[in-house]
Amino acid sequence: MNFRFDLIAEYAPFFLQGTLLTIGLSLAGILIGTVLGLFIGLGKIVQNKLIAFPFTLYITFFRGTPLLVQIFLVHFGLVPFLFGETNAILAGIVALSLNSAAYIAEIFRAGIQSIDRGQMEAARSLGMSNVQAMRHVILPQAFKRMIPPLGNEFIVLLKDSSLLAVITAPEIMYWGRAMAGQYYKVWEPYLTAAFIYLILTISLTFVLNRLERRLKTD
Amino acid sequence: MIKVENLKKSFGDNEVLKDINLSIEPQEVVVVIGPSGSGKSTLLRCINLLESITDGHILIEGTDITDKKNDINKMRQEVGMVFQHFNLFPHKTVIQNLMLAPTKVRKVSAEAARNKGIELLRKVGLEEKADAYPSSLSGGQKQRVAIARALAMEPKIMLFDEPTSALDPEVVGEVLEVMKQLAKEGMTMVVVTHEMGFAREVGDRVIFMDGGYIVEENEPKQLFESPQQERTKAFLSKVL
Ligand SMILES: Nc1ncnc2c1ncn2[C@@H]1O[C@H](COP(=O)(O)OP(=O)(O)OP(=O)(O)O)[C@@H](O)[C@H]1O
Numbered sequence: 400m401n402f403r404f405d406l407i408a409e410y411a412p413f414f415l416q417g418t419l420l421t422i423g424l425s426l427a428g429i430l431i432g433t434v435l436g437l438f439i440g441l442g443k444i445v446q447n448k449l450i451a452f453p454f455t456l457y458i459t460f461f462r463g464t465p466l467l468v469q470i471f472l473v474h475f476g477l478v479p480f481l482f483g484e485t486n487a488i489l490a491g492i493v494a495l496s497l498n499s500a501a502y503i504a505e506i507f508r509a510g511i512q513s514i515d516r517g518q519m520e521a522a523r524s525l526g527m528s529n530v531q532a533m534r535h536v537i538l539p540q541a542f543k544r545m546i547p548p549l550g551n552e553f554i555v556l557l558k559d560s561s562l563l564a565v566i567t568a569p570e571i572m573y574w575g576r577a578m579a580g581q582y583y584k585v586w587e588p589y590l591t592a593a594f595i596y597l598i599l600t601i602s603l604t605f606v607l608n609r610l611e612r613r614l615k616t617d
Numbered sequence: 618m619i620k621v622e623n624l625k626k627s628f629g630d631n632e633v634l635k636d637i638n639l640s641i642e643p644q645e646v647v648v649v650i651g652p653s654g655s656g657k658s659t660l661l662r663c664i665n666l667l668e669s670i671t672d673g674h675i676l677i678e679g680t681d682i683t684d685k686k687n688d689i690n691k692m693r694q695e696v697g698m699v700f701q702h703f704n705l706f707p708h709k710t711v712i713q714n715l716m717l718a719p720t721k722v723r724k725v726s727a728e729a730a731r732n733k734g735i736e737l738l739r740k741v742g743l744e745e746k747a748d749a750y751p752s753s754l755s756g757g758q759k760q761r762v763a764i765a766r767a768l769a770m771e772p773k774i775m776l777f778d779e780p781t782s783a784l785d786p787e788v789v790g791e792v793l794e795v796m797k798q799l800a801k802e803g804m805t806m807v808v809v810t811h812e813m814g815f816a817r818e819v820g821d822r823v824i825f826m827d828g829g830y831i832v833e834e835n836e837p838k839q840l841f842e843s844p845q846q847e848r849t850k851a852f853l854s855k856v857l
């Protein structure tokens with residue numbers, strides 16, 4: 400087999416662009432997803448079942464259906480409906496955010512509920528309102544515990560963003576497919592893509608491990 | 618000061634408090650004793666509205682705290698609570714534990730809250746631990762901080778739910794000492810405890826609970842030396 404490094408070199412600028420977009424898409428997805436997820440997670444744990452219901456429904460839908468289906472719904476349905484025309488990058492960010500929000504909501508819920516009940520009771524017994532107790536006592540402790548699973552979610556999201564190639568968002572995998580189509584090659588484009596993803600996930604894991612260790616020693 | 622009228626509390630089908638009537642005078646120290654599961658904690662938690670009550674009324678200085686119109690948070694500020702497991706905030710230092718509620722709830726300035734906090738820590742003998750995190754303290758120290766934290770809100774009443782039960786025997790004394798001091802200063806206190814020595818020495822009145830009822834109440838000396846009810850006798854014979 401004749402592995403054509405020269406073709407990879409030729410495509411390197413595109414892969415670089417794609418890598419930046421992949422990072423951008425997953426970063427946007429995790430950040431927006433975290434904000435939405437906090438809101439949805441809090442919504443799910445309120446006592447009032449009627450208020451909690453739509454949040455539970457949201458989580459069930461986005462965790463129970465394939466991301467690819469969600470991407471199509473957003474790209475061909477939601478985004479054109481809202482903006483009149485579609486846009487792959489915008490649709491990508493929306494789909495990744497909505498999807499990760501569901502998983503992050505569960506991470507928040509678990510994090511909040513893992514805090515000993517006595518903490519809430521102590522805060523309330525001091526006269527703090529529910530919101531004050533959440534904000535100053537429960538959430539700061541819960542956030543610490545949420546960092547490892549949030550990191551995991553980030554890695555999953557980064558890998559799953561490759562699905563956006565099918566709606567032609569020019570991220571890593573899009574350029575892999577473009578290269579494969581142009582040269583009728585399999586190994587060069589897809590191994591390159593795999594290699595880039597691997598570098599990204601390994602670096603991210605490294606950063607997250609360090610962060611975790613730092614937090615543990617505080 | 619506190620008036621409990623026909624208080625009932627159920628968890629599902631389980632009626633834990635059946636008909637509690639109780640009146641606590643200002644500066645009085647009431648000790649609550651009774652077997653496990655008799656509803657002692659539930660009674661305290663109802664007084665602090667940590668549990669919703671099923672029926673009856675609780676009045677604090679004439680205000681019905683069970684009335685939905687009254688602000689629960691406002692009510693709770695007047696009632697301090699000390700828990701068996703301390704429940705200190707582990708992500709905050711000792712002084713921050715003391716400052717949090719006064720600054721956020723009473724809107725006291727940080728400086729005033731700190732000064733007050735240091736003063737309270739001095740009182741419980743832990744001034745030098747102000748900047749330590751709770752995880753570095755012994756059980757007895759944690760509980761003293763928890764008492765100081767409750768006092769920082771300047772409550773009118775302090776509730777203690779088995780404050781020494783989770784402690785090693787050798788540090789029980791230092792916590793009881795702080796509580797004694799507090800009683801001497803005239804704090805109104807309701808104390809659930811198994812420390813009969815404390816009940817005898819500090820208590821103005823001892824209440825014996827069993828099966829969701831107040832079975833008997835009296836001055837400590839009378840209750841311990843000549844209990845009237847069979848159930849009280851049976852219980853005391855086991856713990857004294
Ligand atoms: N949140 C709850 N949900 C359901 N049942 C409860 C709850 N809290 C307490 N109970 C029940 O209420 C009863 C009284 O409990 P409580 O904690 O008031 O007893 P206690 O007198 O404080 O006992 P102990 O000496 O063991 O602390 C028990 O049977 C307990 O199982």
Ligand SMILES: [Mg+2]
Nearest residue numbers: 657658659779
């Ligand atoms: Mg109890």
